[in-house]
Amino acid sequence: MKLTLKIWRQSGPNDKGQIVTYPIDNIEGNMSFLDMMDVLNEELIMKGDDPVAFDHDCREGICGMCSLFINGEAHGPDRAVTTCQLHMRKFSDGETIYIEPWRAKAFPVVKDLVVDRSAFDRVMAAGGFVSVNTSGNTVDANAIPISKINADKAFEAATCIGCGACVASCVNASAMLFVSAKVSQLALLPQGKVEATERVLNMVRTMDEEGFGNCTNTGACAVECPKEISLDNIARMNREYFKAMLTSE
Amino acid sequence: MSKSVILKSSIAKKYWMAFTGLFLCLFLVGHLLGNLQLFYAGEEGRRAFNEYAYFMQHNLLIKVMSYVTYLSILFHAIDGLLLAFQNKKARPIQYAMNKASANSSSASRQMALLGSIILIFIATHMVNFWGKMHFGEIPLHTYNVSMPGQMGQVQESSFYYTHDFSVQPVPVVKEIVVKNELELYIKNPEIKVGEGYKDLHSVVMGFFGKSANGNDVNELAWLAVLLYTISMAVLSFHLMHGFASAFQTLGLRHPRYTAIIKNIGMGFAIIVPATFAAIPLYIFFK
Numbered sequence: 001m002k003l004t005l006k007i008w009r010q011s012g013p014n015d016k017g018q019i020v021t022y023p024i025d026n027i028e029g030n031m032s033f034l035d036m037m038d039v040l041n042e043e044l045i046m047k048g049d050d051p052v053a054f055d056h057d058c059r060e061g062i063c064g065m066c067s068l069f070i071n072g073e074a075h076g077p078d079r080a081v082t083t084c085q086l087h088m089r090k091f092s093d094g095e096t097i098y099i100e101p102w103r104a105k106a107f108p109v110v111k112d113l114v115v116d117r118s119a120f121d122r123v124m125a126a127g128g129f130v131s132v133n134t135s136g137n138t139v140d141a142n143a144i145p146i147s148k149i150n151a152d153k154a155f156e157a158a159t160c161i162g163c164g165a166c167v168a169s170c171v172n173a174s175a176m177l178f179v180s181a182k183v184s185q186l187a188l189l190p191q192g193k194v195e196a197t198e199r200v201l202n203m204v205r206t207m208d209e210e211g212f213g214n215c216t217n218t219g220a221c222a223v224e225c226p227k228e229i230s231l232d233n234i235a236r237m238n239r240e241y242f243k244a245m246l247t248s249e
Numbered sequence: 250m251s252k253s254v255i256l257k258s259s260i261a262k263k264y265w266m267a268f269t270g271l272f273l274c275l276f277l278v279g280h281l282l283g284n285l286q287l288f289y290a291g292e293e294g295r296r297a298f299n300e301y302a303y304f305m306q307h308n309l310l311i312k313v314m315s316y317v318t319y320l321s322i323l324f325h326a327i328d329g330l331l332l333a334f335q336n337k338k339a340r341p342i343q344y345a346m347n348k349a350s351a352n353s354s355s356a357s358r359q360m361a362l363l364g365s366i367i368l369i370f371i372a373t374h375m376v377n378f379w380g381k382m383h384f385g386e387i388p389l390h391t392y393n394v395s396m397p398g399q400m401g402q403v404q405e406s407s408f409y410y411t412h413d414f415s416v417q418p419v420p421v422v423k424e425i426v427v428k429n430e431l432e433l434y435i436k437n438p439e440i441k442v443g444e445g446y447k448d449l450h451s452v453v454m455g456f457f458g459k460s461a462n463g464n465d466v467n468e469l470a471w472l473a474v475l476l477y478t479i480s481m482a483v484l485s486f487h488l489m490h491g492f493a494s495a496f497q498t499l500g501l502r503h504p505r506y507t508a509i510i511k512n513i514g515m516g517f518a519i520i521v522p523a524t525f526a527a528i529p530l531y532i533f534f535k
């Protein structure tokens with residue numbers, strides 16, 4: 001396969017950046033999108049050029065590091081996959097492919113296609129946890145009975161890998177899908193109920209402070225999410241927040 | 250709970266959008282039911298509509314509701330534009346290539362643009378009808394007028410008076426004053442001689458088609474009808490996303506009911522604006 005790549009190049013946080021065009025050849029359908037990026041980078045290195053910086057780690061769809069906005073969609077045109085799981089057979093010979101970083105004020109570009117997603121970490125630090133007694137009499141989590149339905153819903157919410165595709169896809173750069181998945185996975189379980197009120201207030205406050213936009217319920221996030229996190233979680237967080245807003249002191 | 254949470258947090262701002270938006274949907278239904286009387290032709294329709302307009306202006310409960318409506322529109326618009334402004338700031342650099350149509354409806358992404366057009370519509374609409382009704386010169390539709398010195402009752406609108414009675418198509422013996430907006434009196438001695446309602450019906454008819462006295466067509470009526478119809482189409486798109494979206498915002502989502510809510514929202518978004526638009530179209534083409 002012969003392709004034309006239009007890639008965002010930006011040497012550092014303060015560089016203005018621009019789209020640069022790279023022709024590439026000998027791409028096979030069974031390569032992953034990141035394999036293709038590796039081929040390109042090898043060519044660039046051979047030529048003595050600066051390789052394109054992009055994030056990746058596990059390359060099996062579980063770490064959430066890869067984060068490319070491909071041809072106008074987060075993680076590319078396929079559904080329910082991360083960029084590392086996207087196969088080149090989804091593209092056709094001669095195609096032009098735009099590759100851009102996540103665009104959000106809260107995710108500043110570090111270099112080329114790498115963005116700083118530590119805003120998510122700060123949202124997590126604000127409440128994405130349960131406090132556990134570790135002084136020697138820690139209670140086994142499985143000692144508390146949990147309904148199968150809630151356990152499943154909590155598990156589904158917990159499959160969020162924090163990649164940020166939801167923010168990247170949202171016209172408002174809203175982080176509601178991510179934050180609601182993290183609020184939900186704990187709110188659904190008895191251990192999480194203890195700190196539920198402060199959790200949702202603090203996580204949403206941090207989300208706002210980090211400069212993410214406001215949700216308009218476009219639903220783009222859930223369509224582009226590689227883990228198919230459902231909008232049910234956003235509705236649940238809206239309910240949790242309503243309760244918390246009216247009952248907190 | 251702190252004030253900053255209720256007014257400033259992104260989610261709370263959205264509750265306000267949803268509450269005011271759904272309230273405005275209720276308002277639309279009420280307004281539409283009233284407007285439907287404009288399909289009711291002839292003098293009787295004119296009288297019914299004018300009496301209704303009078304009632305709407307004077308009933309206490311409706312007065313209260315109207316103030317809630319003004320506040321809702323104001324709050325919904327200010328809050329909505331504020332949210333849209335923040336959302337613009339949340340993505341300072343746009344994508345070179347963005348295939349948003351693959352994951353969301355254009356209405357859902359253009360709520361602020363659609364809302365702003367609706368806001369302009371509401372402003373002009375209020376100048377044209379609400380403003381005239383409340384503050385402007387509006388002809389009176391008079392009936393049951395009996396003149397001292399003249400015989401019997403004069404039925405319906407053989408009279409056509411303006412506020413200052415500069416137009417007097419029938420000979421009037423004495424100066425007539427209007428009290429309580431609907432009672433006609435002569436002076437010295439003060440005697441009630443009939444009733445007159447502000448003739449909003451004729452204002453509407455004249456605006457979208459034939460003028461008050463029935464025949465000549467308002468030259469710009471076609472433009473008024475066109476802009477009205479376009480505005481209703483814009484409202485339709487706003488509601489196609491907005492109606493169901495409000496339920497999601499309020500956390501009212503459930504595998505069993507969400508599909509139903511979406512269908513009701515779609516129906517509402519099509520039927521209500523289409524019926525609104527049918528009225529000026531009917532007046533213009535009839």
Ligand code: HEM
Nearest residue numbers: 216267270273274326329360361364365368491494495498
């Ligand atoms: C009769 C008129 C109107 C009705 C019935 C209406 C109804 C609604 C409804 C039901 C929503 C959904 C709320 C939600 O998603 O939670 C909404 C959203 C919105 N409306 Fe309106 N609206 C009207 C007029 C306006 C006006 C005049 C503006 C002025 C700018 C406006 C701007 C917006 C915006 C920006 C949103 C999106 C808010 C968000 O989701 O963040 N609307 N509207």
Ligand code: SF4
Nearest residue numbers: 160161163164166225
């Ligand atoms: S919700 Fe989905 S798109 Fe958003 S961070 Fe989690 S896995 Fe990624």
Ligand code: FES
Nearest residue numbers: 057059064066084
């Ligand atoms: S590299 Fe880990 S999810 Fe793609």
